[in-house]
Amino acid sequence: MRCIAWDIGAIFQPTMSPRCASRWTPAMPGGQLRATMDEPDPNFMRLALAQAALAEAAGEVPVGAVVVRDGEVIGAGYNHPIGAHDPTLHAEIVALRAAGRHLGNYRLAGCDLYVTLEPCAMCAGAIQHARIRRLVWGAADPKTGACGSVVDLFAEPRLNHHATVVSGVLADACVQTLQAFFARRRAEARARRQGGRTAQAGEADDTPEGARSGNRA
Numbered sequence: 001m002r003c004i005a006w007d008i009g010a011i012f013q014p015t016m017s018p019r020c021a022s023r024w025t026p027a028m029p030g031g032q033l034r035a036t037m038d039e040p041d042p043n044f045m046r047l048a049l050a051q052a053a054l055a056e057a058a059g060e061v062p063v064g065a066v067v068v069r070d071g072e073v074i075g076a077g078y079n080h081p082i083g084a085h086d087p088t089l090h091a092e093i094v095a096l097r098a099a100g101r102h103l104g105n106y107r108l109a110g111c112d113l114y115v116t117l118e119p120c121a122m123c124a125g126a127i128q129h130a131r132i133r134r135l136v137w138g139a140a141d142p143k144t145g146a147c148g149s150v151v152d153l154f155a156e157p158r159l160n161h162h163a164t165v166v167s168g169v170l171a172d173a174c175v176q177t178l179q180a181f182f183a184r185r186r187a188e189a190r191a192r193r194q195g196g197r198t199a200q201a202g203e204a205d206d207t208p209e210g211a212r213s214g215n216r217a
């Protein structure tokens with residue numbers, strides 16, 4: 001049984017293939033925390049949250065994902081459609097592509113995908129095409145969630161492949177990550193509006209209030 005451990009002041013060494021390790025960040029949430037692979041879902045979700053932090057650092061909505069096979073991360077990714085000018089670059093898609101390159105196969109047999117936000121219809125389709133064995137997600141997405149919140153593509157009997165779906169893993173941390181991001185964005189928008197009014201009194205201001213929770217761009 002592999003062991004994953006976090007300790008204050010220690011550098012966390014996740015079970016991760018060398019190709020993925022360069023994309024991992026040690027800025028893990030949680031403080032003192034020690035866990036083993038007896039609880040793999042929270043541990044791998046924390047790695048997905050670390051990917052979400054990379055999205056936030058890039059100015060994107062913080063959603064992260066990892067693909068795991070035999071207890072090892074073989075693909076990781078974060079949401080960045082805005083910076084890449086690519087509407088398909090949700091965290092799940094990025095992680096699936098990385099795992100496919102790692103395995104040299106577009107079918108990701110025996111692989112599990114962890115993502116901090118309920119997948120949308122696009123990502124649910126990609127997950128099914130990739131033959132992901134098990135999908136684990138954190139926060140529900142009432143706007144575009146395709147695992148039960150808006151539609152449930154994993155419960156559709158006419159679709160060929162059905163992954164096992166586990167929801168709500170570290171949901172509080174995943175929700176908090178998104179809520180904090182959007183709160184900051186709204187505060188920044190308010191500050192811009194107030195600054196604009198000071199500089200240009202009386203001029204109309206159409207600064208957007210910020211994206212809704214669940215919108216990844």
Ligand code: ZN
Pocket residue numbers: 090092119120121122123124
């Ligand atoms: Zn998606």
